[in-house]
Amino acid sequence: MIPESETLLELPVLDVSQQLCPSSLSSLAAACKEWGFFQIINHGISKDLYNKICTHSKSIFSLPSETKIKLGPLSPYKTYTPHFIASPFFESLRVSGPDFTDSAQSSVEVLIGEHDSEFSEVLQEYGSKMSELSKGVLKLVLRTIGAGIETKYYNSEFKNCHGYLRINNYMAPESSDEEAEGLGMHTDMSCVTIVYQDEIGGLQVRSKDGKWMNIVPSEETLVVNIGDMLQAWSNEQLRSSEHRVVLKKRMNRFSLAFFWCFEDEKEVLAPDEVVGDGNKRIYGPFVCSEYLKFRESNEKGRFEKVGFTVKDFAGIGFPM
Numbered sequence: 001m002i003p004e005s006e007t008l009l010e011l012p013v014l015d016v017s018q019q020l021c022p023s024s025l026s027s028l029a030a031a032c033k034e035w036g037f038f039q040i041i042n043h044g045i046s047k048d049l050y051n052k053i054c055t056h057s058k059s060i061f062s063l064p065s066e067t068k069i070k071l072g073p074l075s076p077y078k079t080y081t082p083h084f085i086a087s088p089f090f091e092s093l094r095v096s097g098p099d100f101t102d103s104a105q106s107s108v109e110v111l112i113g114e115h116d117s118e119f120s121e122v123l124q125e126y127g128s129k130m131s132e133l134s135k136g137v138l139k140l141v142l143r144t145i146g147a148g149i150e151t152k153y154y155n156s157e158f159k160n161c162h163g164y165l166r167i168n169n170y171m172a173p174e175s176s177d178e179e180a181e182g183l184g185m186h187t188d189m190s191c192v193t194i195v196y197q198d199e200i201g202g203l204q205v206r207s208k209d210g211k212w213m214n215i216v217p218s219e220e221t222l223v224v225n226i227g228d229m230l231q232a233w234s235n236e237q238l239r240s241s242e243h244r245v246v247l248k249k250r251m252n253r254f255s256l257a258f259f260w261c262f263e264d265e266k267e268v269l270a271p272d273e274v275v276g277d278g279n280k281r282i283y284g285p286f287v288c289s290e291y292l293k294f295r296e297s298n299e300k301g302r303f304e305k306v307g308f309t310v311k312d313f314a315g316i317g318f319p320m
């Protein structure tokens with residue numbers, strides 16, 4: 001049984017087509033520190049583009065399981081996560097940048113033996129737009145740490161970031177009388193993640209004192225959440241959000257999560273200036289891919305938080 005959730009959470013909504021005014025910057029800073037979540041509008045992604053991705057993806061997810069498993073965790077491609085890994089209701093397809101066309105095409109070819117050029121084209125358009133959006137959003141988030149942090153560190157630390165898209169398909173729970181968990185509580189391993197959820201809703205964020213709050217879907221709005229890499233790099237001045245997805249009875253759900261990540265070989269270490277004079281350094285240096293392995297080598301670690309956080313991995317004085 002899923003614990004009760006509060007219905008509403010007032011998160012700042014940033015217009016990313018405008019300059020950020022000081023009051024928006026301070027409400028953004030509070031949200032990044034407190035929740036690791038905020039919302040954006042005027043992001044330049046059209047409804048038409050979502051609809052196309054949605055239609056093509058649904059036809060892929062409707063293929064038989066024996067076909068989809070050709071891209072599964074035991075295949076050389078590993079782009080498809082079947083049901084019963086994250087939850088009985090969840091399956092997903094990964095499309096990686098920077099060549100989203102190539103990534104989409106090779107998956108589709110394995111599945112249906114031919115090209116679906118419209119699918120790869122729309123994914124390339126979505127991937128390129130989301131990459132640009134992620135860079136802009138990341139710069140805004142860095143500005144919340146302090147004046148000059150973005151200008152000083154964006155190029156030296158974040159310019160080799162790369163993105164991938166996870167297309168998430170949630171099957172409606174049929175038998176349970178209550179709501180069911182579609183994706184258990186987790187933190188993302190990214191720097192930032194930008195999520196589109198459909199009108200069904202169900203994305204929830206956990207407060208520091210353990211209460212679950214609904215992120216109510218809104219047509220023009222995308223949700224941004226901060227991932228583990230920024231929590232460690234900022235010495236916890238930014239919070240990696242704990243979130244999950246709750247499904248309503250007999251309601252299918254669809255979402256797109258775009259992860260903007262450090263390059264695998266990147267050594268993550270908060271600069272002294274970011275830690276700040278007199279503050280304790282909370283994380284030791286670690287190589288990004290080592291943390292990904294720590295989470296991924298363990299099936300549970302991929303989607304379950306307990307014992308597999310970045311703090312368990314690299315926190316100073318935390319047992320590994």
Ligand SMILES: O=C(O)CCC(=O)C(=O)O
Nearest residue numbers: 166168197203245255257
């Ligand atoms: O489906 C959603 O709304 C969120 C998905 C998510 O958190 C993830 O893919 O990491």
Ligand SMILES: [Fe+2]
Nearest residue numbers: 186187188243
């Ligand atoms: Fe997530």
